Amino acid sequence: MDLNIGVLLGEKSIKLKNPLVLSSGILDTNGKILAKIGRDAGAVTTKSLGMKKREGHKNPVVAFYEHGMLNSMGLPNPGAKNFIDEIKYAKQHTDAKIIASIFGRDEEEYGRVAEIISEARPDIIEANVSCPNVKFKKMFGANIESVKKIVKEIKKKTKIPLIVKLSPNTANLKEIAEEVEKAGGDGISAINTVGPGMLINAEAGKPVLSTYFGGVSGPAVKPIALRCVYEIYESVSIPIIGIGGVLNGKDAIEMMMAGASLVGIGSGVHYRGENIFKKVLNEMEKFMKENGYENVEEIIGIAHKK
Amino acid sequence: MKNDEIKMLEIKEIKKEAEGIRSFFFSKSIEATPGQYIMLWVPEVGEKPFSVSYSNSNLFGITVKKIGPFTSKLFEIKRGEKLGVRGPYGKGFKIKGEKVAVVGGGIGMAPLGFLGERMKNKKIFSFIGARTEKEMIFEKRMKRIGKVTIATDDGSAGKKGFITEELENFLEENKIDNIYACGPAPMLKRIAEIGEERAIETQISLERKIKCGVGICGNCLIGDFRVCKDGPIISGKKALQIGAFK
Ligand SMILES: Cc1cc2nc3c(=O)[nH]c(=O)nc-3n(C[C@H](O)[C@H](O)[C@H](O)COP(=O)(O)OP(=O)(O)OC[C@H]3O[C@@H](n4cnc5c(N)ncnc54)[C@H](O)[C@@H]3O)c2cc1C
Ligand SMILES: Cc1cc2nc3c(=O)[nH]c(=O)nc-3n(C[C@H](O)[C@H](O)[C@H](O)COP(=O)(O)O)c2cc1C
Ligand code: FES
Numbered sequence: 001m002d003l004n005i006g007v008l009l010g011e012k013s014i015k016l017k018n019p020l021v022l023s024s025g026i027l028d029t030n031g032k033i034l035a036k037i038g039r040d041a042g043a044v045t046t047k048s049l050g051m052k053k054r055e056g057h058k059n060p061v062v063a064f065y066e067h068g069m070l071n072s073m074g075l076p077n078p079g080a081k082n083f084i085d086e087i088k089y090a091k092q093h094t095d096a097k098i099i100a101s102i103f104g105r106d107e108e109e110y111g112r113v114a115e116i117i118s119e120a121r122p123d124i125i126e127a128n129v130s131c132p133n134v135k136f137k138k139m140f141g142a143n144i145e146s147v148k149k150i151v152k153e154i155k156k157k158t159k160i161p162l163i164v165k166l167s168p169n170t171a172n173l174k175e176i177a178e179e180v181e182k183a184g185g186d187g188i189s190a191i192n193t194v195g196p197g198m199l200i201n202a203e204a205g206k207p208v209l210s211t212y213f214g215g216v217s218g219p220a221v222k223p224i225a226l227r228c229v230y231e232i233y234e235s236v237s238i239p240i241i242g243i244g245g246v247l248n249g250k251d252a253i254e255m256m257m258a259g260a261s262l263v264g265i266g267s268g269v270h271y272r273g274e275n276i277f278k279k280v281l282n283e284m285e286k287f288m289k290e291n292g293y294e295n296v297e298e299i300i301g302i303a304h305k306k
Numbered sequence: 307m308k309n310d311e312i313k314m315l316e317i318k319e320i321k322k323e324a325e326g327i328r329s330f331f332f333s334k335s336i337e338a339t340p341g342q343y344i345m346l347w348v349p350e351v352g353e354k355p356f357s358v359s360y361s362n363s364n365l366f367g368i369t370v371k372k373i374g375p376f377t378s379k380l381f382e383i384k385r386g387e388k389l390g391v392r393g394p395y396g397k398g399f400k401i402k403g404e405k406v407a408v409v410g411g412g413i414g415m416a417p418l419g420f421l422g423e424r425m426k427n428k429k430i431f432s433f434i435g436a437r438t439e440k441e442m443i444f445e446k447r448m449k450r451i452g453k454v455t456i457a458t459d460d461g462s463a464g465k466k467g468f469i470t471e472e473l474e475n476f477l478e479e480n481k482i483d484n485i486y487a488c489g490p491a492p493m494l495k496r497i498a499e500i501g502e503e504r505a506i507e508t509q510i511s512l513e514r515k516i517k518c519g520v521g522i523c524g525n526c527l528i529g530d531f532r533v534c535k536d537g538p539i540i541s542g543k544k545a546l547q548i549g550a551f552k
Contacts, residue, residue, distance in 0.1 A: 025523070026522050026523070026524070027521070027522060027524050027527075027532075028524055029524035029525070029527055030524075030527055030529070030530075032527075032529040032530040033524065033527055033529070033530040035530070036530040047524065056517075058352055059352050059353040059354065059517060060345075060347060060352070060353040061517050061518070061523070062517070062518045062519075062520070062522075062523070063312070064310035064311050064392070065311060066311075069310075071518075071523075073517070073523060076525070201312055201314060201349070201390065203313075203314035203388060204312075204314050204347075204349045204388070204390060206349040206350060208312060208347070210352065266522075267522070269521070269522050270518075270520045270521065270522045274521065274532075
């Protein structure tokens with residue numbers, strides 16, 4: 001059974017030991033934890049890093065319900081400069097690929113943050129244009145012109161392959177994905193959290209999250225993630241990291257069938273523990289064996305009409 | 307994942323334990339081991355971790371020191387009102403050894419009364435430290451299950467000085483199998499060192515800012531150790547190794 005996978009990002013062919021990726025925002029706030037998760041995962045993504053240190057929002061910043069969870073962390077991060085050594089540490093201590101997630105307060109700032117973080121030589125840069133929890137001037141991820149400009153700004157400043165992380169919360173997903181490819185983006189990850197949504201505690205008669213609204217993730221969002229990945233795969237030919245509601249091997253396989261080359265796991269760490277990557281890999285292997293797949297790359301996109 | 311959904315629980319009773327320290331009791335049992343904590347939600351105010359300090363078949367309680375904005379608001383809440391609870395979370399103490407020392411500094415006693423009551427057929431020596439006599443809690447409670455030594459910073463009760471010094475004096479004359487501790491970081495550091503110097507197994511409770519409480523957000527990490535999920539209880543040896551006191 002072969003779980004190795006290669007993705008072509010621009011000119012660079014990147015080989016991973018398996019298709020699973022730790023998604024941004026989950027157990028990724030220092031080099032040691034990235035290296036630990038990297039023992040099992042094929043790649044690990046850092047917390048989204050900005051120009052300056054941010055504290056994030058006040059508790060409660062997470063809330064749970066029967067079908068999933070909400071978060072409104074608010075992009076807490078130490079600032080890109082202060083994370084360079086953490087990425088360097090992770091690179092030295094794991095064979096997993098390192099993805100540096102970045103964000104900016106405006107389009108130009110994405111370029112500046114990319115330039116700073118390039119010093120740490122991450123394997124891939126992921127531009128988070130889709131955090132629903134922070135109110136910058138606009139939600140870049142839903143604006144075709146912004147996305148184009150962000151890709152161009154980053155490409156001006158770094159040669160490291162660029163993935164753009166898209167939001168499901170738009171009616172123009174296909175157009176935005178096409179624009180990413182046209183502007184020179186090397187890959188797309190999708191989805192970020194859905195909504196935003198809201199939870200109200202009936203007994204208290206009050207919203208749970210301190211910010212009232214937060215991004216939905218976990219099992220509830222899997223069907224939305226599958227649809228988004230499916231649509232993006234129809235629209236572009238650059239590789240996709242499929243993220244959203246992946247908890248077990250079958251979820252991961254389905255995500256690849258929809259068109260993902262790599263599969264991100266975030267909330268799943270809560271539902272199945274820190275060792276979810278190992279569990280999902282075992283389940284994927286079992287599924288492949290039972291269904292006659294030799295190589296995990298065979299599965300990518302097979303849900304589409306030929 | 308039922309325990310992750312916030313439940314609003316009625317406060318059955320509020321007990322003044324000492325100056326600025328109160329226990330809040332909920333008339334519901336909780337399946338918690340000593341050292342585990344709950345996330346307490348005060349609607350429109352915030353959410354913070356508190357160790358389970360009392361637990362039996364029909365109630366549980368937490369013991370809170372008034373320190374800042376959150377705890378001040380909590381102290382305005384009356385009996386009969388409701389508070390939000392999720393959890394319990396984290397790893398509790400592993401109960402072992404025949405002769406044990408339980409060491410608490412100030413509000414750090416919160417999980418230790420519950421721990422003491424869960425230890426059956428053990429010789430328990432409690433060491434309670436506080437700034438002054440007025441802030442000392444659980445002296446009577448610990449006396450019911452074993453021998454108690456106290457110390458205060460100002461000498462208003464027991465010996466004047468650090469409770470860790472009392473523990474060290476005791477260890478000169480007595481053999482102990484395990485030490486359990488909770489309190490301010492400098493005290494815990496000293497306990498961990500004492501454990502190393504004298505080859506006694508120690509378990510301590512770490513404190514970091516908790517956000518998610520379920521081990522995903524990365525806010526409470528010390529290296530790759532998640533205080534909220536792999537802790538808050540950790541062996542003193544490991545705490546020193548991972549640099550918990552730096
Ligand atoms: C696992 C865990 C278990 C806990 N269990 C308990 C418990 O059983 N009982 C309990 O009372 N608390 C407990 N705490 C601490 C509690 O969660 C809050 O952090 C604390 O009550 C302070 O909240 P606050 O909002 O009132 O003050 P904050 O707004 O956090 O602080 C106000 C001011 O006090 C200072 N301050 C904060 N904490 C301390 C401190 N410990 N000593 C001195 N100054 C401080 C701050 O720097 C600030 O200036 C626990 C924490 C953890 C991580
Ligand atoms: C607590 C938490 C924090 C997150 N922080 C970020 C972040 O900083 N940057 C980002 O691009 N996505 C962030 N996300 C989104 C996840 O990376 C992922 O896209 C989303 O949660 C859907 O996947 P899941 O269902 O596997 O969690 C966060 C998600 C959670 C639950
Ligand atoms: S508080 Fe979120 S990982 Fe510990």
